Amino acid sequence: MLIFREANWSAWMRAGLSGDSAAYRRLLDDMTPVLRVLARNGLRRAGASIADADDVMQETLLAIHLKRHTWSPGEPLGPWVAAIARYKLIDFLRRRGRRAEVPIDAIIEDLADAAPAQNDASMEDVARLAAGLPGKQGDVVRAIAVSRRSIREAAEALRMTEGAVRVALHRGLKQLADLYRMENA
Amino acid sequence: MRTDELIHVLAQDAASAETPPRRALLAALALATVLAAGVGALLLDPRADIAQAAHQARFLAKFVMTGAFGAAAATLVFRLARPGGSASLRVLAAPVAFVAVAVTLEMLVTPAPEWRARMMGANWYVCLAYVPLIAAAPLVALVATLRQLAPTRPTLAGAAAGLTAGAIGAFFYAAHCPDDSPLFGAVWYTLAILIVTCAGALAGSRLLRW
Numbered sequence: 215m216l217i218f219r220e221a222n223w224s225a226w227m228r229a230g231l232s233g234d235s236a237a238y239r240r241l242l243d244d245m246t247p248v249l250r251v252l253a254r255n256g257l258r259r260a261g262a263s264i265a266d267a268d269d270v271m272q273e274t275l276l277a278i279h280l281k282r283h284t285w286s287p288g289e290p291l292g293p294w295v296a297a298i299a300r301y302k303l304i305d306f307l308r309r310r311g312r313r314a315e316v317p318i319d320a321i322i323e324d325l326a327d328a329a330p331a332q333n334d335a336s337m338e339d340v341a342r343l344a345a346g347l348p349g350k351q352g353d354v355v356r357a358i359a360v361s362r363r364s365i366r367e368a369a370e371a372l373r374m375t376e377g378a379v380r381v382a383l384h385r386g387l388k389q390l391a392d393l394y395r396m397e398n399a
Numbered sequence: 400m401r402t403d404e405l406i407h408v409l410a411q412d413a414a415s416a417e418t419p420p421r422r423a424l425l426a427a428l429a430l431a432t433v434l435a436a437g438v439g440a441l442l443l444d445p446r447a448d449i450a451q452a453a454h455q456a457r458f459l460a461k462f463v464m465t466g467a468f469g470a471a472a473a474t475l476v477f478r479l480a481r482p483g484g485s486a487s488l489r490v491l492a493a494p495v496a497f498v499a500v501a502v503t504l505e506m507l508v509t510p511a512p513e514w515r516a517r518m519m520g521a522n523w524y525v526c527l528a529y530v531p532l533i534a535a536a537p538l539v540a541l542v543a544t545l546r547q548l549a550p551t552r553p554t555l556a557g558a559a560a561g562l563t564a565g566a567i568g569a570f571f572y573a574a575h576c577p578d579d580s581p582l583f584g585a586v587w588y589t590l591a592i593l594i595v596t597c598a599g600a601l602a603g604s605r606l607l608r609w
């Protein structure tokens with residue numbers, strides 16, 4: 215299972231890194247339920263509430279996105295994803311005042327075996343913060359999110375160039391991660 | 400915005416224009432070296448007898464020692480910069496062994512009553528002040544680059560950056576330093592490098608979380 219997933223994941227990530235947003239979306243869609251399980255099991259193991267699982271999952275997703283250049287295309291994606299998931303879980307628990315041992319083996323095992331868990335479609339922290347993201351960056355992130363616009367459609371709607379939209383989007387996502395960490399510090 | 404919307408937004412930002420870790424860190428190391436050489440040259444003159452010193456094993460050993468520590472520490476930084484990167488401190492075995500051998504040889508060829516004087520040297524306090532001073536800009540360069548990467552052990556990554564910067568600082572300080580005995584180096588260079596390592600660990604725990 216792990217090997218099957220990883221082969222796809224690595225190929226999709228490679229395609230995504232070179233600009234194939236459809237492949238990249240497949241990767242994110244495929245990873246999300248798995249990340250949710252990792253978060254739930256991790257929180258449960260640490261004795262924390264699994265109500266926060268989707269927060270941890272969204273933050274992990276955002277971190278994977280912002281740090282994707284640190285994955286080496288020659289390596290399997292699974293261990294890299296597991297390391298980020300573990301780091302984000304520990305970081306989350308630390309901010310909640312818990313020190314937890316999160317064994318990487320358990321995460322990798324989950325990654326291999328766990329049945330994906332479905333979304334409860336609730337509004338999570340990262341998403342809520344996106345709603346309050348200030349300035350042009352916030353406009354761009356919301357314009358793309360709300361009606362599932364592409365870069366080009368968002369550029370037309372906001373009367374910006376596509377390049378400016380790309381830059382604002384990238385900055386907005388970075389800012390989103392910073393806001394999240396600041397709020398939960 | 401729900402998770403599926405977040406995914407849609409992330410997918411629009413698929414292509415990555417960020418520099419891969421290896422290249423970013425190589426550039427940071429080059430910058431760190433240039434900065435240390437520059438600050439070192441600005442603050443200190445090379446010792447007056449450098450032409451003769453360049454033929455002496457003790458003087459040269461200082462560069463081998465600091466260079467070896469710098470290279471070993473840099474490999475730790477490369478590994479710790481990426482998620483899940485594990486760093487075995489075993490890479491430090493070679494430089495530590497080199498210092499141990501140099502100290503042992505020095506103790507074999509010099510009479511015991513002289514050891515203390517050689518260890519204390521002429522100006523250990525200059526060493527303790529200037530090595531961290533020369534290492535400061537390189538440490539900033541390395542930590543700034545690590546912030547763009549993804550160390551999952553921030554404190555350790557910061558310490559490795561500090562060890563690298565400290566070794567680079569000591570390397571360039573060595574050309575000025577009049578004390579060549581391995582006994583001096585093993586104590587004061589090590590202590591000076593440790594100060595920078597601690598500064599790096601502190602910076603790492605504060606600045607390298609993401």
